[in-house]
Amino acid sequence: EERRKREMERYGTLLFLLFSSFLDIRKREISIPVTLLFGLAGVVYSVRSGRTMTDYLIPLGIGILILGGSVLTRGQVGMGDGWMLLALGCMLRMECYIQMACIGMLLAAAYSGVLMLVFRKNRKTEIPLVPFLLLGYVGGMII
Numbered sequence: 001e002e003r004r005k006r007e008m009e010r011y012g013t014l015l016f017l018l019f020s021s022f023l024d025i026r027k028r029e030i031s032i033p034v035t036l037l038f039g040l041a042g043v044v045y046s047v048r049s050g051r052t053m054t055d056y057l058i059p060l061g062i063g064i065l066i067l068g069g070s071v072l073t074r075g076q077v078g079m080g081d082g083w084m085l086l087a088l089g090c091m092l093r094m095e096c097y098i099q100m101a102c103i104g105m106l107l108a109a110a111y112s113g114v115l116m117l118v119f120r121k122n123r124k125t126e127i128p129l130v131p132f133l134l135l136g137y138v139g140g141m142i143i
Helices: 002-027 034-048 054-072 081-090 094-117 130-143
Strands: none
Touching: 002 034, 002 081, 002 094, 002 130, 034 081, 034 130, 054 081, 081 094, 094 130
C-alpha cells in the first residue's frame, strides 16, 4: 500500500512537471488551474499519508518567498513559479522538495550564466524555471 502511494506521488508529480514544463517552454506561462488542482490533490494526499504540519513549513516559506519576489520585482520573477513551488510543496516530502528545488535552481542559474557569458544575453533575458524543476525532480529520483 505504501509503495503504491509513493508511485502515485512520483508519477503524478512527474506528469505534472512534464505538462507544466511544456507550457512554460512553449507559451511562457503556467496553468494556474492545473497547478491549483495539483496542489489540492497534494494536500489530500499528504493528509491521508499522515504528513505533519512541520513538513509543509519550508516548502511554504520558499513558495511565499518566490511570490514575494515576483511582487517586489514587478514580475521579473514569475508569479506562476511561486504558485508552482507552493503546489509541489503540498505533494512532496520536504527532503524531496528541497532536493528538487536546489538542483533545479542551480541548473537554472548555471544555464543563465552560460547565456550571459557565452551568448551575451543580459539579465532581462527570461528563462522558464519549470523545466529545471523537472530536471531537479528527475535528478533527485535518480540519486
